[in-house]
Amino acid sequence: MREYLLTILIAAVVAYLLTPAVRRFAVWFGAQAKVRDRDVHVIPTPRLGGLAMFGGMVAAVVVATGLPEMRKVLEDGDVSVGKALLLSGGLITLLGVADDRWELDPLTKFAGQVAAAGIFIMQGIQLYVIPLPNGESLSLPPAYGVPLTVLIVVATINAVNFIDGLDGLAAGVVGIAALALFSYAYLLSYTNKLTTLTGATLTAAVLVGICAGFLPHNFNPARIFMGDTGSMLIGLLLSASTIMLTGQFDPAFLGASGLFPFYVPLLLVPAVALVPFMDMLLAVWRRTNQGRSPFSPDKQHLHHRLLELGHSHRRAVLIMYFWVSLLAACLVGVSFTNSVVLVASVTGLVAIVGLTAMIGLPRMAARRAERRELESPPPPPPPPPRTRQPV
Incomplete structure (x- = not known):
């Protein structure tokens, strides 16, 4: 765990310290977000905030290569995690800039995103296996994998x-997703007495660090945006951790009673990224229905609708985090407890509280504003106009 904590700390500190310099460079370079109708x-x-995040990633990978056990993870036989992150991350960062x-x-x-996946x-x-309901693994040939x-x-x-439409939204959501992947991978390895040093866990730790380091500069009111440079980079790292984590644990080793954790890598990212994935699918459906390109921008994303609710x-942003x-x-x-009913009950209770707050808070704020307006004294009448006296 100490190796991972050091990796997270290095990634966060470097990303945090680099961001002000990147902000000045973005202003000089002319990479500024103009105010558009769909923006808030x-x-x-x-x-260009993603440049600072990329710097944090590079620093964390370099430090990890100096740790003997982490060096084995970065150069694990046929999988070169360190080289993959640096080359693919570098390509996607240049594309984003x-x-x-x-x-x-x-x-x-x-085309650039496909090239990064090719690296x-x-x-x-790469996806080599997919879990089957009977507890076995289905090997994927290259034609499918x-x-x-x-x-x-x-x-x-x-x-x-x-x-990535509100200050701090993408960095926070992806940071939470990465933290969930890191916790799942580490705890499952630890509880089953497997090695906790893996490429998937290291990638998730790096992603947690760069998101945490960039978020203080990006939370409302944002002093800098991550841009496509950052959003594509953290999306790339999130997909890398998921792909490496899928099939990492042998279902025969976990036993028939513990098959659910074997499916979690396939479920975890879609679950924690359900908000952006659903927003993406709805945006594509909405735009194609209107005869427009699925990549054409609009102001009907979920975060825009939350602002419209008041x-x-x-x-x-905090609602999306929740x-x-x-x-x-x-x-x-659910992966680490035998009581699915207990987890479902607690989740349902928290969800009800969250829905109530999401609906009620704007109404309460509107009522308080109306009450203050009614209770405030009327403004004093304007003074009479001054007239000049005849001499």
């Missing part, structure tokens, strides 16, 4: 990119 910010804000500055067309970005595959990060890996990488990147900017945390905690909790 009202002043031009620098982008170009898009944040010159706004690339969707086809170019898609993963060449370095050994390669396209499925590319699909997961591209879908996760774009899901994170779609949700929530403040910060409260809308639902993602609830789904993640539910899945991880």
Whole structure:
């Protein structure tokens, strides 16, 4: 655990310290988000925050190579985790910088995302097995494993990119998802007396660190946006951790009574990323129904609807954090407890409280505003106009 805590700390500190310098560079470079109709910010804000996150990732990987046990994880036989993260992350970062500055067309970005997934595959990060209901593993030949890996990488990147619409939203949601993946992988390895040092757990730890380091600069009011540079990078790392974690645990070793944890890697990211994935699917359906490109922007995302309900900017972000945390905690909790009913009951109770707060808080705020308006004294009448006296 000490190795992981050090990795998280290094990634967070470096990302935090690099962000102000990246902000100044973004202003000089001309990579600033202009105010558009669909945006919620009202002043031009620098982008390229993903450069600081990439710096945090590189620093964490370099430090990990200096730890003897972590070095084995980064160069684990046929899977070169360190090289995959640096090469694929570097490519997606360069693509994001170009898009944040010159706004690339969707086809170019898609090609770059597929190329980043291809680097993963060449370095050994690929779906090799899928769990079956009977407790066995289905081996995937390259004809199926390669396209499925590319699909997961591209879908996760774009899901994170779609949700990056409010200050601190994408960094917080992905950080929670990464923390859930890290907790699941570490605890399952520890409880089953397996090695806790794995590429999937290390990638999740790096992702937790860079999100935590960047979030103080990005929370409302944001001084810098991560841009496509950051959203594509953290989506890439999230997909990498998921792919490496799938099939890592042998169902025969876990036993017939413990098969559910074997499916958690396939369920955890869709669950914690349910908000961005659903928002992405609804956006594609909505835009194609209107005869527009699925990549054309609009102002009907979920976070926009929360603002329309009367929530403040910060409260809308915290609501999204709440639902993602609830789904993640539910899945991880079910993996490590025999009482599914207890976990479901607690989750349902917390969800009811959350729904009540989400609906009631805007109404309470509106009532308080009306009450203050009624109780406040009327403004004094304007003074009579001054007239000049005749001489």
